[in-house]
Amino acid sequence: MRHAIIAFGESRSFPAGDDFLEGSYDEAAADVLVLLGQPRYHPDPARVAILIELGTECLGVHTGEASGQEGSNAIGFARYRNGDDPPSPLVELVRQPNTDPVALKTARALFEAAGLTVVECNDQAGRIIDRLVRPKYNAALRFLDEGLATAADMDLTCRMGLGYPDGPIERVVRGGLAAHHDITRALFETYGTAAYAPARRAVVSARRRDRNDGAQ
Amino acid sequence: MTAPAIRTVGVCGAGGTMGAGIAITAARAGYRTICFDASAAGLERAARDTAGFFDNSVKRGKLTQEERDATLALLEPTADKAALAQCDLVLEAVYENLEVKQALFRELDGICPEHTIFASNTSTLSITEIASHCTRQDRVIGLHYCLPAQLMKLIEVSPGVNTSEATIATAWAWTEACGQRPVRTQDKPGFILNALLVPFNNDAIRAVEAGVADAAAIDAAIKKALGYKMGPLELVDLVGLDTQVRLCEAFYPVTLDPRAAAPPLLRRMVAAGHLGRKSGQGFYRYDGGRMFGG
Numbered sequence: 001m002r003h004a005i006i007a008f009g010e011s012r013s014f015p016a017g018d019d020f021l022e023g024s025y026d027e028a029a030a031d032v033l034v035l036l037g038q039p040r041y042h043p044d045p046a047r048v049a050i051l052i053e054l055g056t057e058c059l060g061v062h063t064g065e066a067s068g069q070e071g072s073n074a075i076g077f078a079r080y081r082n083g084d085d086p087p088s089p090l091v092e093l094v095r096q097p098n099t100d101p102v103a104l105k106t107a108r109a110l111f112e113a114a115g116l117t118v119v120e121c122n123d124q125a126g127r128i129i130d131r132l133v134r135p136k137y138n139a140a141l142r143f144l145d146e147g148l149a150t151a152a153d154m155d156l157t158c159r160m161g162l163g164y165p166d167g168p169i170e171r172v173v174r175g176g177l178a179a180h181h182d183i184t185r186a187l188f189e190t191y192g193t194a195a196y197a198p199a200r201r202a203v204v205s206a207r208r209r210d211r212n213d214g215a216q
Numbered sequence: 217m218t219a220p221a222i223r224t225v226g227v228c229g230a231g232g233t234m235g236a237g238i239a240i241t242a243a244r245a246g247y248r249t250i251c252f253d254a255s256a257a258g259l260e261r262a263a264r265d266t267a268g269f270f271d272n273s274v275k276r277g278k279l280t281q282e283e284r285d286a287t288l289a290l291l292e293p294t295a296d297k298a299a300l301a302q303c304d305l306v307l308e309a310v311y312e313n314l315e316v317k318q319a320l321f322r323e324l325d326g327i328c329p330e331h332t333i334f335a336s337n338t339s340t341l342s343i344t345e346i347a348s349h350c351t352r353q354d355r356v357i358g359l360h361y362c363l364p365a366q367l368m369k370l371i372e373v374s375p376g377v378n379t380s381e382a383t384i385a386t387a388w389a390w391t392e393a394c395g396q397r398p399v400r401t402q403d404k405p406g407f408i409l410n411a412l413l414v415p416f417n418n419d420a421i422r423a424v425e426a427g428v429a430d431a432a433a434i435d436a437a438i439k440k441a442l443g444y445k446m447g448p449l450e451l452v453d454l455v456g457l458d459t460q461v462r463l464c465e466a467f468y469p470v471t472l473d474p475r476a477a478a479p480p481l482l483r484r485m486v487a488a489g490h491l492g493r494k495s496g497q498g499f500y501r502y503d504g505g506r507m508f509g510g
Contacts, residue, residue: 080441121429160370165443
């Protein structure tokens with residue numbers, strides 16, 4: 001199966017130099033299109049699969065939706081990455097109710113052949129990882145404000161008590177509090193629950209970023 | 217090296233997994249340890265498991281046979297609560313219920329000398345509330361161990377509203393003398409560990425219920441992306457789905473945090489008898505159990 005990589009700007013999943021970017025075929029001859037960056041998607045039923053890199057948005061933003069009947073050869077994906085850390089080996093594949101199973105299988109095979117671990121999820125905001133970890137980071141940031149414990153002790157507790165490689169505060173800070181703000185704001189827009197509302201420290205960081213960028 | 221004020225330690229609930237593990241940490245540090253449990257069968261089981269644990273330590277070269285024998289000799293099982301009168305520090309690891317713990321400390325108040333410190337291993341309840349029914353509220357503190365206590369070094373040290381600085385200092389020094397790593401937290405539901413973990417696990421259960429992905433995909437994603445050793449749903453299966461419900465019921469009424477409320481799917485699974493590893497089915501199916509320790 002031949003694939004062509006088409007970049008629409010910088011990709012968080014596969015930054016410059018990533019091995020996955022090697023071996024791309026000519027678009028005209030490719031069975032599979034991999035759209036990176038901020039993709040502009042156009043349906044093309046002649047392809048086996050069209051893989052669309054996602055940010056915080058749902059796949060439906062690109063494909064449109066049809067009251068639960070949506071689905072085609074378009075597959076969403078995101079390789080999890082915390083801030084500017086190197087991308088993790090995890091790829092979340094996003095499917096819709098009527099996604100073509102051959103397209104899904106092809107997408108999985110393509111990423112697995114690149115040595116990545118693939119999980120499939122439905123097209124919901126935050127997919128698996130952000131949906132689960134962002135409320136936890138929000139809670140840890142709130143605990144820090146409330147004086148439950150120091151940041152170092154919270155992180156140490158999670159490393160020693162749960163065997164995590166890093167704690168929630170060090171991880172969210174390393175990933176960028178302003179980036180955490182942007183992700184949680186996007187999740188909050190969809191879910192509307194307090195758990196996803198950006199934590200105060202993330203709001204502060206985003207405001208400072210915006211001020212420094214001259215946006216405000 | 218021992219903390220100056222503490223020579224003899226008592227463990228209530230020493231017939232249980234957590235209590236037996238705590239007793240091991242005390243004896244291993246050279247403290248005479250009185251292991252109280254009302255259940256003689258529980259004490260016998262704990263004694264067998266403890267001997268097995270130290271046997272493994274000898275096999276692995278962590279202890280000599282003489283050290284093993286000397287450490288085991290420091291552990292004194294008893295079903296007589298009055299034996300705790302000899303203790304400078306009593307740690308309770310009994311059933312996670314406020315009234316049970318309050319009653320225990322109230323009773324110990326009349327048994328133990330005035331200087332004895334009472335420590336609770338509660339993971340969710342308020343130390344201040346546990347202490348509220350005894351006369352020595354300044355000598356009550358939270359010392360929350362992680363399972364399995366004999367292997368995990370972390371202890372959350374949580375003073376109640378009336379806990380004295382002297383008690384905090386003595387308890388802190390004692391945990392360090394046992395080779396543990398204390399971290400200080402406020403007396404809030406779940407302290408650090410469970411305050412972060414219980415809602416996170418609930419979120420994972422809700423993600424299954426919402427059809428985001430199946431349990432295996434969620435656990436695989438979390439482990440691969442974050443480097444966790446165990447996914448949240450594997451962990452809930454390990455601790456027990458009924459235990460997760462109990463944790464939620466301890467948290468939610470206090471915090472009113474919707475993330476801490478037991479997800480409907482969790483309650484349905486418990487009602488169906490899907491309790492996790494111990495029942496052979498939870499978010500996964502199990503053919504056999506696995507024991508910690510050694």
